[in-house]
Amino acid sequence: MKVEDDLGLEERFERIVARRDRIEPRDWMPEAYRKTVIRQVAQHAHSEIIGMQPEGNWIGRAPSLRRKAILLAKVQDEAGHGLYLYSATETLGVSRDELTENLISGRQKYSSIFNYPTLSYTDVGTIGWLVDGAAICNQVPLCRTSFGPYGRAMIRICKEESFHQRQGYELLMTMMRGTDAQREMVQESVNRFWWPALMMFGPPDDSSPNTAQSMAWGIKTHTNDELRQKFVDMTVPQADALGVTLPDPDLVWNEERGHYDLGTPDWDEFWSVVGGNGPCNTQRIEHRRRAWEDGAWVREAAMAYAEKEQTA
Ligand code: BYC
Numbered sequence: 001m002k003v004e005d006d007l008g009l010e011e012r013f014e015r016i017v018a019r020r021d022r023i024e025p026r027d028w029m030p031e032a033y034r035k036t037v038i039r040q041v042a043q044h045a046h047s048e049i050i051g052m053q054p055e056g057n058w059i060g061r062a063p064s065l066r067r068k069a070i071l072l073a074k075v076q077d078e079a080g081h082g083l084y085l086y087s088a089t090e091t092l093g094v095s096r097d098e099l100t101e102n103l104i105s106g107r108q109k110y111s112s113i114f115n116y117p118t119l120s121y122t123d124v125g126t127i128g129w130l131v132d133g134a135a136i137c138n139q140v141p142l143c144r145t146s147f148g149p150y151g152r153a154m155i156r157i158c159k160e161e162s163f164h165q166r167q168g169y170e171l172l173m174t175m176m177r178g179t180d181a182q183r184e185m186v187q188e189s190v191n192r193f194w195w196p197a198l199m200m201f202g203p204p205d206d207s208s209p210n211t212a213q214s215m216a217w218g219i220k221t222h223t224n225d226e227l228r229q230k231f232v233d234m235t236v237p238q239a240d241a242l243g244v245t246l247p248d249p250d251l252v253w254n255e256e257r258g259h260y261d262l263g264t265p266d267w268d269e270f271w272s273v274v275g276g277n278g279p280c281n282t283q284r285i286e287h288r289r290r291a292w293e294d295g296a297w298v299r300e301a302a303m304a305y306a307e308k309e310q311t312a
Helices: 002-018 031-050 052-056 065-090 096-104 122-139 148-176 180-199 211-216 224-242 267-277 281-294 296-311
Strands: 252-254 259-261
Touching: 031 052, 031 065, 031 096, 031 148, 031 211, 031 281, 052 065, 052 122, 052 281, 065 096, 065 122, 065 148, 096 281, 122 148, 122 180, 122 224, 148 180, 148 224, 180 224, 180 267, 224 259, 267 281, 281 296
Parallel strands: none
Antiparallel strands: 252 259
């Protein structure tokens, strides 16, 4: 009897996935699906929270009140994205404390891109243009992901990401209309961020262990290489309009494919950064650990207050 029940549930799950509908937290799901969603959404949440650091570093040194207001709003949006995504993960029975411990201990990952330093204010523009641009390419399809709370969080996140991308592009365009020194700063920044931005999409399809199963379950709807290509095709004309050169001599239009050909990212560097050895990995995690420890009294006070209210 038990086996039949389970078969019925699994069939129902498969049918929901096949008709591209949503799986909700109350629905039965295979344990491996639950684990995969937790892994991806938690990593995504961690990326938003760790991703506040490279840009947050420049809030106090913004060149004008206007730039400061824009940057503050953007970094606050990222905190919000992290919170929606942690909430989506919590619906699967894992606590916020556990997730943060997993990040700090290195058991869960966050996007490789945030392990690169921001060396000048120009990097705020480049992150907006390239990093948020890559994030949009990856995240718009996630609005239709099979896990309901994740997909719904993504709808709001994507609206905010498109503002982030545009503010970055506008910042760079302003600098490109400035002095030679400013134009050089933009080019130098783009040179540093181009390849790491391409790596955000994950390893090539033939060395991506999770893609096939995640696509079969509708968690991912496109492969890593498909999305990387889409990003390149979208970004080359924007680079032309901006007047910067993307640092890849193999970047040429392929008439037959109807896409740009591109060079190969340094995958050894990617795996090294993912493995904890990028330029800023230690600094990023240390900063997060300190913030988590410093905030312990706030969490304890909030819990004590909630308990007191409940008893009253
Ligand atoms: N960095 O089998 P694969 C933002 C890992 S934040 C680090 O292809 P999957 C923003 C991967 O986890 C936006 N690790 O994996 C915030 C796996 O290891 P595990 C962040 C990476 O999951 C602030 C292994 O490599 N976006 O926009 O099928 C300021 C094999 O990979 C990376 C998201 O999180 C990487 N780049 O596909 C500004 C999007 N790539 O877990 C902006 C949601 C791969 O087996 N996530 N790995 O130990 C996804 O779409 C997918 O998880 C990925 C990877 C495409 C990233």
